[in-house]
Amino acid sequence: MSDYIVFGKPDIQEAEIAEVIDSLRSCWLGTGPKVQRFESDFAKYKGMPEGSVAALNSCTAALHLSLLAAGVGFGDEVITTGLTFCATVNSIVNTGATPVLVDVSLPHYNIDPTLIRESISDSTKAIVVVHYAGVACEMTEIKRLCDEFDLVLIEDCAHAIEGYYKDTPLGLVGDYSCFSFYATKNITTGEGGMIYSRNPDSLERIKTLSLHGMSADAWGRFSDDGYNHYYVAEPGFKYNMMDLQAAVGIHQLARIEHAWKKRKECYEFYQSELTDLPIELPRHHEHDSRISYHLFPVLIEDGARIGRDQLMLQLHERGIGTGVHYQSIMSQPYYRSRFRGIYNTPIADDFGERTISLPFSASLSESERMRVVLSLRELLD
Ligand SMILES: *Cc1c(COP(=O)(O)O)cnc(C)c1O
Numbered sequence: 001m002s003d004y005i006v007f008g009k010p011d012i013q014e015a016e017i018a019e020v021i022d023s024l025r026s027c028w029l030g031t032g033p034k035v036q037r038f039e040s041d042f043a044k045y046k047g048m049p050e051g052s053v054a055a056l057n058s059c060t061a062a063l064h065l066s067l068l069a070a071g072v073g074f075g076d077e078v079i080t081t082g083l084t085f086c087a088t089v090n091s092i093v094n095t096g097a098t099p100v101l102v103d104v105s106l107p108h109y110n111i112d113p114t115l116i117r118e119s120i121s122d123s124t125k126a127i128v129v130v131h132y133a134g135v136a137c138e139m140t141e142i143k144r145l146c147d148e149f150d151l152v153l154i155e156d157c158a159h160a161i162e163g164y165y166k167d168t169p170l171g172l173v174g175d176y177s178c179f180s181f182y183a184t185k186n187i188t189t190g191e192g193g194m195i196y197s198r199n200p201d202s203l204e205r206i207k208t209l210s211l212h213g214m215s216a217d218a219w220g221r222f223s224d225d226g227y228n229h230y231y232v233a234e235p236g237f238k239y240n241m242m243d244l245q246a247a248v249g250i251h252q253l254a255r256i257e258h259a260w261k262k263r264k265e266c267y268e269f270y271q272s273e274l275t276d277l278p279i280e281l282p283r284h285h286e287h288d289s290r291i292s293y294h295l296f297p298v299l300i301e302d303g304a305r306i307g308r309d310q311l312m313l314q315l316h317e318r319g320i321g322t323g324v325h326y327q328s329i330m331s332q333p334y335y336r337s338r339f340r341g342i343y344n345t346p347i348a349d350d351f352g353e354r355t356i357s358l359p360f361s362a363s364l365s366e367s368e369r370m371r372v373v374l375s376l377r378e379l380l381d
Contacts, residue, residue, distance in 0.1 A: 005371070007321035008184025011259060011363040012248070019247035031211070031240045038246035041253050042179075042194055046161075046169050053196045054207050055246060059158045059180030061239035062195035063091035065209055066176035067126065069202045070152040072097045076125040081111040082329050082345030083352065084130040088156050089329050092128065100124070101329055103345040107283040108132065113141040120145070126152040131160035131170055133325070134186075134292025135284050139165040139173045154178070159294035161186050162260045166289055171196050181245070184323075184361070186259065186294055187252035189245035210239040259362035263293040266360055266369055270296055273373045277380045278304035295325050296360040299351065304380060308356050311379060318375045320359060327352035 023034060035055050043053050056062050072078055074096035080088055082101040092099040100119050105112035110132050127146060129137045146153045153174035157163075161179055163170040171177030181192035197203040208215065213236030252259075267284065274281060280299040284291045300308045312322050328348035329335050359372055 004319045005321055005359045005364070005368050007323045007357070007359055008361050009363045010183055010188045011252075011255070011361065013251065013255075015251040015254070016248045019251055020244060023243050023247045028243045030242050032243040034243040034246040034250060035241050038189075038241075038249045038253070039194070041250060043196075045253060045256065046171060046196070048169075048172065048196055052198070052200065052203060053194055054203060054210060055241035055249075056193045056195055056210055056239045057241055057245075058087075058191055058239075059156070059178050059182070059193035060087040060091060061210065061237070062178035062180075062193040063088060063128070063154070063156060064094060064237070065206045065239065066154050066178055066195060066197070067091060067095045067097070067128075068209060069197065069206050070126050070154065070176065072125050072152075075123060077121060077123040078126045078128060079116055079119050079124060080128040081130050081132070081348070082343065083109055083132060083326060083348035084156065084329065085158065085326055086329065086332060088128060088130055089335065097125065098123075101335070101339065101343040101345055103347050104132070104351070105347065107286060108135045109347070109351055110135065110137040111142075113138050113145065116142065116145055120149050120151075124149065124151060126154055128154045128156055129174070130156040130158070131163060131292070133282065133284065133297060134159045134163050134294035135287050136160070136163055136165040136170055136289045139168075143173060152176070158182075158185060160292045162256060162290070163292035164290035170292070175199070176202075181249055181252070186263075186292060187249065187256055189241070189249040189252070192241055192245045192249060208233055209236040212236045212238065255362075260293060262362040262364075263360060264291075266364060267293050267296060269369055270358060270360075270373070274298070274376065277376060279376075279380065293360075296358045297325055297355045298358060299354045300356065301354075306379065308354055312356060314379050315372075315375055318371075320372055320375055322359065323357040324352070324355060325357045326355075 072095045076097040077100050078092045078097050079100045083104045089099045102115045155174040155177040157171045157177050158180035160170040175198050177196045179194040181189040213232050213234040214230040278301040330345050
């Protein structure tokens with residue numbers, strides 16, 4: 001169906017296409033000058049110091065490297081939210097550390113700072129917060145806990161490039177922050193991510209770890225000065241971003257505020273058109289910091305005519321793609337079997353069973369938004 005509304009469809013324009021062609025013609029496909037430019041543009045946009053960020057091939061890689069740079073490993077515990085994409089928690093498990101899952105609180109479904117305090121033990125090394133849907137966590141309280149117990153603070157900003165906590169851009173409150181440029185995120189490079197480190201020495205180590213643990217990237221090695229030997233400082237990973245990806249990201253970033261405005265308009269449209277249905281609407285506008293408007297998650301009320309999965313199927317049959325962000329971490333088989341009876345996240349579990357994310361992206365037209373509203377009225381009213 002050609003008029004199918006694809007969930008999270010990216011907004012790709014001629015500028016991105018031309019830049020990718022330019023990369024192909026230049027023969028710089030791997031990590032090169034466009035990655036450097038994307039890093040520098042991104043740092044400027046975020047108000048981060050030049051040289052404090054590194055572009056990677058995903059936010060998952062950024063999470064993994066931030067944990068390793070923070071010294072997290074076997075025997076450590078890392079506190080995080082029970083309502084997030086699995087990558088947040090998988091990254092913790094993949095360092096050898098134990099994730100400690102904490103429930104969320106209303107109205108924003110972010111990690112509950114009161115429950116964090118109860119979960120801190122002698123083994124706790126770090127806290128990974130997720131600014132769910134682009135709404136800032138309660139960073140004053142969380143930062144205070146990190147200072148009190150000497151914990152590393154990592155921000156999973158996969159939803160939150162444009163957001164703020166009071167006057168501070170998200171990602172600049174913690175010690176490390178991780179951004180995603182996956183196809184459905186606020187800006188995209190197809191696959192891609194960015195890591196910020198407050199400590200410049202850590203960033204150097206992260207850059208080394210992102211490319212096999214080698215001392216210089218290909219751009220440094222095969223330069224006009226001739227060949228330079230590389231040195232393996234430690235066994236690293238293959239997490240670098242390609243110029244082909246940065247070529248897309250540079251132009252996505254140039255339009256980031258325009259896309260943000262379009263999603264904000266869409267948020268306001270849904271808020272005004274979806275009243276009086278048996279669904280709970282997000283309450284992002286009740287937050288006092290700038291929102292990134294990444295998702296529009298609604299909760300199906302218990303008395304509704306149809307359940308969540310049925311509603312998704314019916315919308316699909318009407319040419320509307322939706323998503324679920326997220327089923328709780330504790331509802332996933334691996335985590336359920338490992339941590340059942342150890343962690344309880346009833347609010348996240350309930351949210352995960354009833355939530356549906358409506359189409360919500362800068363590429364969504366007014367008539368498409370209207371189609372979503374009319375279909376929901378038809379199915380739920
Ligand atoms: C998308 C997402 C990630 C992973 O991002 P990738 O770039 O796909 O690795 C991590 N955390 C959250 C909250 C996400 O939404």
